[in-house]
Structure formats: structure tokens, C-alpha cells
Amino acid sequence: MKLILSVEPVRFPLTGIGRYTYELARRLQQSPEITDLQFFAGRRFLPSLPTAADQSGSGYGLKRALQINFLAVEAYRLLMPLLRKRALKGHGDFLYHSPNYYLPPFVGRSVATFHDLSPFTWSHCHAPQLVRYLQKELLTTLGRADALITDSQYTRRELAEYFSWPIERIHTVPLASSAEFHPRKPQELRNTLARHGLEAGGYSLFVGTIEPRKNIETLLDAYCRLPLSVRTRWPLILAGYHGWQNETIHQRLETAQREGWARYLGFVPSEDLPLLFAGARLFAFPSLYEGFGLPVLEAMSSGVPVVCSNSSSLPEVAGTAALMCEPMDVNTLTSLLQRGLEDESWRSAAIEQGLQHAAGFSWERCAMETLQVYHKVLESR
Incomplete structure (x- = not known):
């Protein structure tokens, strides 16, 4: 051929x-x-x-x-x-x-x-x-x-x-997901995460272009409804290309950063990204529309529990390993985020199930x- x-x-x-x-x-x-x-x-x-x-x-x-x-x-x-x-x-x-x-x-x-x-x-x-x-x-x-x-x-x-x-x-x-996305020990992550002002297990993560289709405003709405102690202990970290039609999103991120519960890193170098995934406490991805939703699989391969929307192709990618809800359901998303951060029993099961599911791809x-x-x-x- x-x-x-x-x-x-x-x-x-x-x-x-x-x-x-x-x-x-x-x-x-x-x-x-x-x-x-x-x-x-x-x-x-x-x-x-x-x-x-x-x-x-x-x-x-x-x-x-x-x-x-x-x-x-x-x-x-x-x-x-x-x-x-x-x-x-x-x-x-x-x-x-x-x-x-x-x-x-x-x-x-x-x-x-x-x-x-x-x-x-x-x-x-x-x-x-x-x-x-x-x-x-x-x-x-x-x-x-x-x-x-x-x-x-x-x-x-x-x-x-x-x-x-x-x-x-x-x-x-x-x-x-590529081979670089796998679970890592905290000492492997320390130097890379420190460059971004982070610690292993100390943040929730969103990765994707900052654009309307990713439903980031709903994610911010849901995250700011978490108890203050929860969202400051595990602030929401966003990484990805700057995007478009996002002036309001960036304004809200600046406010959230001043309040201490969210931060935008910008575009993260490819060698840092797998470590950023592996260090997260939770991966959040409430996108409105995805042809596949590769970051969900990358998070699961990294041993990180996932909360995502049940829209478009995401149920195919996430299987039964993630917590899912309607993308615009702010209240349910808030409760799923809190469970994903605090419910140790669910987290352990989700990590194991996510690794098994991702291995099928x-x-x-x-x-x-x-x-x-x-x-x-x-x-x-």
C-alpha cells in the first residue's frame, strides 16, 4: 500500500x-x-x-x-x-x-x-x-x-x-491517550508543578481551548457554589489555548483568581501537560459539544477521577467511569464536583475503573x- x-x-x-x-x-x-x-x-x-x-x-x-x-x-x-x-x-x-x-x-x-x-x-x-x-x-x-x-x-x-x-x-x-499520560508519584511531579505554583493533589483541572463550546462559564458557576473551604483547598486550574469569544470568561477568571479559587495558566508546554493531569485531584469537563473529548481519556489514563457532561460523544469516551450530568445543570454539576473532590470511596473506585476503561483505547x-x-x-x- x-x-x-x-x-x-x-x-x-x-x-x-x-x-x-x-x-x-x-x-x-x-x-x-x-x-x-x-x-x-x-x-x-x-x-x-x-x-x-x-x-x-x-x-x-x-x-x-x-x-x-x-x-x-x-x-x-x-x-x-x-x-x-x-x-x-x-x-x-x-x-x-x-x-x-x-x-x-x-x-x-x-x-x-x-x-x-x-x-x-x-x-x-x-x-x-x-x-x-x-x-x-x-x-x-x-x-x-x-x-x-x-x-x-x-x-x-x-x-x-x-x-x-x-x-x-x-x-x-x-x-x-498517549503513553505519557499515566499515574505518577508526587515526587515525580514536584518540580514541574512548582513552576506553575501547584502541588500534587491540590487542584481541580480543566484542559481545553477557552471558547464558548467548552461551557467554562457554567463550570465557573458550579465551582463558585462549592463551599469556600472546598474551592480554596482545591482551586480550579484551567489550561489551554487562549481561544475566542471569551472576554467574559477571562474577566470572571481574573475575579476568581483574586478570590483564590481559580486560575488560568494559558497554553501549557506539551512536556508539562501529562504531569499537570497526573497531579490533579479531579478533572472537570462540562463541554457542550465534543467530537471525542480526548482530555477525558487523558485524565482517566493519568489516574484522575472525572466529572463531565453527558453531551455528544462524551458518554462513549467516559463510559461508566465518570460522574456525568446535563451540561447546563449548574446545581447537579456543583454536587458532582463536591463528590468528586471529597468522596474517597467513589474516588478510589473511579480511579481504578477509569484506568481500566482508558486501557481499552x-x-x-x-x-x-x-x-x-x-x-x-x-x-x-
Whole structure:
């Protein structure tokens, strides 16, 4: 099998899609079934699999500037497919896989991974010009793809229903947490946590982009209803990319920090993140909508109990190992947070159950099931 894998998502900031792309690429490199694996990004082939930097380069600043300029976005949308088509010329005997929605013009067979439908179903949570770009590109991908991959059964059904796309050509391949996410002893965590002003077991954690879809205001509403002694003993720590449409959230975080019960760390370097997870007393993730919800699995793999919403794909990811409630139910969320922090019997059972549940997901399984999709596409010729 000859494969071209787009590795463009492997860049700063390394989001869930970047992590998925990197881990999948590493496993595909080891597969004897792939006789020729080429990595592609932008409009060129790369000599090797890239790694994500922990800080943005000049290209990232340019990308953010383009996203706020409609004419620049539209010019990019129209020009890049032509440049990519030229670069891919002569590779029609390869299968092309985009792990991040977009498929360029390509004469061979192609597969795209759709992680969620937020540009369509949660468009109000994105910048308008970005939504226009994404919607046009994703619709183009649907016209080009021979098959689609989703991270969850929820997104598979949503994708088939929303676009009337044949569900038999949509394949669910779950993600996994990486090996760095595992339980750790307090002495292993001390130095890293100290740099962030934290102690092992001394905080609750939320990890994700600071944006409306993550439902952070509801989390703050629920957390501030905890007894003062509880929320100051285990303050809420938030880590992730700064995000968008979040002025109110950041204002509330500044107030909560002055009151001593919450703090925003910003974007945390990738080598620190597994230790930040492992040191948490509780992981809280009341997101409104997730295509998968990888941080929930990363917390469980780290031996940390989880409280999350029961929305979208999260019940698939969390199984029965987490405490769950409706995402906007502030009172129930408060009670679950308190139980998650104080109920030692539940915590012990949740840690054990979470570790067992997370062990059922692996990047090896992800790669194997992705290869099965490739074979189905090639056999359908």
C-alpha cells in the first residue's frame, strides 16, 4: 500500500487533532502493510514526520492574521488547492488521507477524518469568516472523499444525518491517550508543578481551548457554589489555548483568581501537560459539544477521577467511569464536583475503573482500524 498522509496539524499549538495526526503517523511508519509512506503539509512533501514546537513561529502569527481577514482567507482557500494539486501530480497510485477534514484535488483514492461538525452545528461559537471558510472546504471534501473517518459513533451518525452521506462509507475509529499520560508519584511531579505554583493533589483541572463550546462559564458557576473551604483547598486550574469569544470568561477568571479559587495558566508546554493531569485531584469537563473529548481519556489514563457532561460523544469516551450530568445543570454539576473532590470511596473506585476503561483505547488500535478503512477504500475500486 502506498500512502500520503497530511501532517499539517502537527504544529503549535498541538491540539487534539495534531496529537491524533502525530500518533497515527508514528504507528503507520511501523506498519509492514505500507510500502511507501509520504508526509505532506502545505504544498510540499516533507523528509520526515515533524514535531510540534512549544511556541509559535512566524507562520503561526501569519495564520492567525489571515483568519481575521475575509479577503485573505478567501484567496488562501482558492489558491492553496491549486498549489497542492500541482504538488500531488504523479501520485495517483497513492491513497491520500487527510486527518483534519480538508482534501485537496487528487486523482487517486482519498479518505478524510471528520472530528466534529462544529463549523455547521455550532457555527455561532466560531469567528464568522472562519466558519465560511470551513463550511466551503468541508462541503468540498464531502464531494471528493471515497470514505470518511470519525472519532465517535455520535459524530458518525451526526455526519450521515446532517449531510445525507451514506453511513456505510463512514467509519468510526476511536482516539486514545498517549503513553505519557499515566499515574505518577508526587515526587515525580514536584518540580514541574512548582513552576506553575501547584502541588500534587491540590487542584481541580480543566484542559481545553477557552471558547464558548467548552461551557467554562457554567463550570465557573458550579465551582463558585462549592463551599469556600472546598474551592480554596482545591482551586480550579484551567489550561489551554487562549481561544475566542471569551472576554467574559477571562474577566470572571481574573475575579476568581483574586478570590483564590481559580486560575488560568494559558497554553501549557506539551512536556508539562501529562504531569499537570497526573497531579490533579479531579478533572472537570462540562463541554457542550465534543467530537471525542480526548482530555477525558487523558485524565482517566493519568489516574484522575472525572466529572463531565453527558453531551455528544462524551458518554462513549467516559463510559461508566465518570460522574456525568446535563451540561447546563449548574446545581447537579456543583454536587458532582463536591463528590468528586471529597468522596474517597467513589474516588478510589473511579480511579481504578477509569484506568481500566482508558486501557481499552490505544493508538495501535487506532492505526489498525485506520488501515482497515484504507483497505476497504482500495478494495472498492
